[in-house]
Amino acid sequence: MKKLRIAIAGLTACSGCQLSLLNCEDELPVLLEMFDFQFFPMATSPALLADEYDAALVEGCISMPHEKELLQELRRRSRYLIALGTCAACGGVAALRNGDGRELLRQQVYGHSPVADETFDPIPLQSLVKVDAVVTGCPPEKEELLRMLAGLLRGALPVGIDYPVCTECRMRENLCLLTERDALCLGPLTLGGCGARCPSLSVPCEGCRGPVPEANLVEALEVYAQKGFDRTAVIGRLRRFCPEWKL
Amino acid sequence: MATQFIANHNLAPLLVRLRQSAELHGPVRGDDGVVRFAAIAPGTLPDLSAVRTLLPPKKYLLHPQETILKYTVRAGYQMPVEDVHQIILFGLHPCDLAGINYLDRIFLDDEPDPLYVARRSVLALVGVSCSPDEFCSCHQLTSPLKALFDLFFNVVEGGFVVTSGSARGDELLEKVKDLLEERVVAVPEDARRFFGHAAAEATRPEPDATLPEWRELASRCLGCGACSICCPTCYCFDVLEFCGLDNCSASRVRQWDNCLFKGHAEVAGGMTFRKDKAERFRYRYRHKYRGFGLSQGIPSCVGCGRCRAVCPAGLDLRPLAERLEGGQRE
Numbered sequence: 001m002k003k004l005r006i007a008i009a010g011l012t013a014c015s016g017c018q019l020s021l022l023n024c025e026d027e028l029p030v031l032l033e034m035f036d037f038q039f040f041p042m043a044t045s046p047a048l049l050a051d052e053y054d055a056a057l058v059e060g061c062i063s064m065p066h067e068k069e070l071l072q073e074l075r076r077r078s079r080y081l082i083a084l085g086t087c088a089a090c091g092g093v094a095a096l097r098n099g100d101g102r103e104l105l106r107q108q109v110y111g112h113s114p115v116a117d118e119t120f121d122p123i124p125l126q127s128l129v130k131v132d133a134v135v136t137g138c139p140p141e142k143e144e145l146l147r148m149l150a151g152l153l154r155g156a157l158p159v160g161i162d163y164p165v166c167t168e169c170r171m172r173e174n175l176c177l178l179t180e181r182d183a184l185c186l187g188p189l190t191l192g193g194c195g196a197r198c199p200s201l202s203v204p205c206e207g208c209r210g211p212v213p214e215a216n217l218v219e220a221l222e223v224y225a226q227k228g229f230d231r232t233a234v235i236g237r238l239r240r241f242c243p244e245w246k247l
Numbered sequence: 248m249a250t251q252f253i254a255n256h257n258l259a260p261l262l263v264r265l266r267q268s269a270e271l272h273g274p275v276r277g278d279d280g281v282v283r284f285a286a287i288a289p290g291t292l293p294d295l296s297a298v299r300t301l302l303p304p305k306k307y308l309l310h311p312q313e314t315i316l317k318y319t320v321r322a323g324y325q326m327p328v329e330d331v332h333q334i335i336l337f338g339l340h341p342c343d344l345a346g347i348n349y350l351d352r353i354f355l356d357d358e359p360d361p362l363y364v365a366r367r368s369v370l371a372l373v374g375v376s377c378s379p380d381e382f383c384s385c386h387q388l389t390s391p392l393k394a395l396f397d398l399f400f401n402v403v404e405g406g407f408v409v410t411s412g413s414a415r416g417d418e419l420l421e422k423v424k425d426l427l428e429e430r431v432v433a434v435p436e437d438a439r440r441f442f443g444h445a446a447a448e449a450t451r452p453e454p455d456a457t458l459p460e461w462r463e464l465a466s467r468c469l470g471c472g473a474c475s476i477c478c479p480t481c482y483c484f485d486v487l488e489f490c491g492l493d494n495c496s497a498s499r500v501r502q503w504d505n506c507l508f509k510g511h512a513e514v515a516g517g518m519t520f521r522k523d524k525a526e527r528f529r530y531r532y533r534h535k536y537r538g539f540g541l542s543q544g545i546p547s548c549v550g551c552g553r554c555r556a557v558c559p560a561g562l563d564l565r566p567l568a569e570r571l572e573g574g575q576r577e
Contacts, residue, residue, distance in 0.1 A: 001494070030492045146492060153494045159487065162510035166471035170557070171311035171503060173302045175279040176473075179559050188469040188559060202279075212470070213509050214524070219467050223559050 004152055007039035007053040007074055008084075011067040012094045012122055013060030017085035018042045020139040027146055034153060049073055055080040055152050061087045061094050061122040068128060075129040080157065082148065083125045083134045090210045090242035092138065095122040098243045133157040136191055138208035138241060144193060161193045164212040165205045169196035177204050182227045184237060189215045210242045217245070251420070252430035254406040259292060262337070264423050269333035269371065272307075274300050284336065293338045298380045299553055303479030304336055304343050305350060308366050309503070311476075315362065315486075316499035329365040335419075337373040342385045342551040344374050344394035345441040346479025349547050351395075353482055357541055371415050374399040375407075376435075382552025384565050385440045388536075388572060391545055394441035401434050408434050441549070450544050451572075454532055460567050461532075465524035467560045468507060474554035474562075475505040480535075480547040483511065506531045536568050546572075 010018055022043060024031070039056075041047035049070075056078035062068055075081050086092045097105055098121045110116045125131050135148050135158060148158045165187035169176070177183040177199055185204035187196070191212045198205050224234045231247055238245040253261060265271055266289070273293030275285040282297040284304055317325045339347075354363035374396040379386055397416035400407040409427060411417050420427070475481035485504040490497045504511055507527045512520035521527045538545040548568070555563045 027492060034492060034494060147489050150490050150492045150494075153492070154490050156490075160510075162508045162513075163472050163505065164470065166469075166473060166559075167476060167503075167505065168311075170302075170471075170473045170476040173281065173283050173306075175277075175281045176557070176559070179557070180280070188471045214470055216467075216469050219560055220469055223469070 003034060003036040004054040005038050005051060006035050006149075007049075007056040007078065008037060008042070009039065009056065009058050009070060009074060010042055011058060011060030011071065011088070012063040013085065013087040013092065015042060015059065016139040017059040017088075017137075020142055021145050024142050024146060031149065035149065049077065051077070053078040055082060057082050057084045058088055058125060059084040061091045061124055062128060063094060063119050063122040065118055071125065071129055080132040080152070081125070081129060082157075083131045083136075084145075085140055086136050086138045086208055086210050086241050087122075088125050088131075089134045089136045090244060091122050091124045092241055095124075095243045096240055098122065134160075136209045137194060141194055160213070161191055162213050163192045164188050164215075165190045165192050165194065165196050165199065165209070168192050168194070169199045172196055172200055174199050175202075177202065178223070178227070184224065184227070184229050184234065186238060188212075188223075189217065189220055189238065206240065207238050208241050211245070249429045250408045250432050250434065251410070251427045252403075252406055252432055253400075253409055253423075253427050257406070257426045261423050261426050262287065262292070263289075264426070265335050265337070265419065268419075268422065269335045269369075271335050271337060273337035287337070295338055295375055298377065298383070299340070299551055299556065301553075301557070302477060303346055303551065303553065304339060305346065305479055305482070307334065307336065307370060308347070308350060308354070308363050309482060309484070312500060312502040313362065314498050315501050318497045318499075320495040326361060329362055331365050331369045333369045333371070335371045335373060337375075339372055339374045339396070340377045340551070341374060341394040341440040341442070342383070342549040343479055344372060344396050345390065345392040345549040346551070347372065348392050348395050348441075349480045349542075349545070349549070350482060352542065352545070371397045371419065373397060373419075376401045379550075380552070382556045383550055384548070384552065384568075385550035387565075387569065388546065388548065388550055390441060390549065392441055392549060403432050403434065408432050451537055454529055454537070454571060456526075456529060458529075458567075461525035461528045464528045464562055464564075467562055468524060468528070469560050470507055470524075471559060472505040472508065473557040473559070474507075476503055477553040477557045479549055479551055479553070481505070485510070506534065532564060532567065535564060536572055 008018060037044055038051055039047060039049055056074040083089045087094055102121055106116050135144050151158055169187055178185040183204040186207035187199060187205040190205050190207045191209040194209060221231050221234060235245055235247055262271060271287045272284055273287050274282050274297050275287060276282045276294045282294055282300045284300050287293050314327055354360040396412045398419055399410045411420050483504045483506055484501040487500045521530060533539055535548040536546045
């Protein structure tokens with residue numbers, strides 16, 4: 001069987017999503033057997049765009065002109081383009097201060113250096129190109145990455161999750177940090193699939209996987225308000241990973 | 248009438264005896280305060296004061312996520328083989344027993360589910376009577392479901408009156424008979440809760456789709472899924488298929504689902520039968536209080552109160568059910 005040709009690129013992000021894939025040590029041999037990672041600058045060299053790809057996996061958001069070009073190039077060359085991680089899907093941490101004024105942020109961080117002159121407010125992939133599927137998370141779960149790659153072998157895209165973190169948290173029979181500990185747990189608004197990783201360790205959900213479909217922000221804000229959290233605090237917390245959240 | 252009585256101080260020795268023939272599970276309070284059905288550590292007692300566990304006993308019969316079919320090119324399709332061992336589930340309240348009775352109807356009577364059959368066959372059910380709290384509604388709604396048990400412990404002054412409900416229960420009683428005494432004790436007559444005063448299976452008209460309550464519930468629901476996850480009779484599951492990285496194997500997984508989720512009634516092509524959350528609430532209500540399909544006329548709500556206790560938005564179908572089903576208050 002012909003190996004699937006894969007491109008993996010990182011835009012504005014921490015490279016953690018790509019690293020999650022490289023951390024699948026047990027599966028790396030079979031991955032190399034089934035896939036040809038033709039463009040994967042973080043892991044292989046030379047990193048030259050020189051072909052067409054069955055799928056491009058892109059981590060990170062777009063904040064610089066050369067990233068726009070790379071993304072558009074990958075889109076043109078790939079049958080599927082898959083957003084890898086919350087930054088690619090929603091903007092993520094890099095987009096945290098979008099709306100504060102680009103000039104102000106630039107001066108605060110870089111002073112008068114011209115180094116950041118070309119940067120712009122970070123945007124998610126789908127604001128520029130068609131995205132065929134999203135594997136969200138900060139970083140995505142290894143299992144999700146492997147399932148997505150295995151699916152590609154059969155020409156299938158990953159099935160979207162429709163339930164929030166709470167669902168898996170309840171399946172694990174955890175103490176509910178929101179109702180029982182009055183913690184600002186973002187589980188009800190956040191896409192599941194992580195197995196309620198943080199609440200299972202008594203850490204409130206930080207919302208790193210972005211919004212769940214049909215998130216009921218209005219009612220959630222009521223519930224948080226009863227626990228003593230005002231709207232601004234909740235929205236501020238939600239926007240750490242997804243600037244789309246608005247009052 | 249003489250009954251089999253066991254004194255409170257004989258409970259610990261009885262549990263030791265039961266443990267000799269099977270794993271002993273019951274309500275155990277964790278360090279976090281959550282009461283869960285779990286293995287009872289030797290030398291400890293189950294928490295019989297808890298009104299309800301967080302997850303119901305259905306977790307012993309249907310796992311939240313489990314592989315139900317495997318495929319490899321070499322071996323073809325293979326059903327999973329369940330590695331089961333005898334478990335005595337001690338401390339089930341009548342609602343949870345009735346919940347298992349409901350699941351039995353679904354997973355044993357119609358098209359027996361092999362995993363359910365295997366797990367159910369090794370489970371001995373030991374019930375304990377209880378007092379309802381403000382979340383319970385077992386005493387308000389009548390039901391054709393029954394609290395079927397192997398043994399039942401009725402709480403009385405100074406101990407329990409023990410009743411056997413099956414051959415398995417007789418066997419267990421035999422092992423502990425030196426701890427029991429014949430005594431004339433008045434057992435509180437409990438007509439409401441799944442003990443033989445079953446209501447007939449009733450066919451009722453469809454609940455009115457235009458009730459404002461559906462929309463009110465929908466607008467307040469956070470969609471967290473807790474109500475069905477924690478329900479002793481919610482058995483809806485989603486089925487997902489995953490292929491292996493070797494490209495010649497695959498597995499089929501089922502996981503607990505919730506009828507209020509976007510994908511519950513979604514079919515191929517993204518079409519959905521219940522796009523609107525208000526419609527999903529009406530569907531949920533029908534399943535919980537009316538039943539449909541093969542379970543037409545069998546309400547699946549056993550009144551355990553978990554859905555209400557765990558809902559972060561404090562939603563409750565009960566007031567509506569009291570109105571529409573003509574529930575009887577004590």
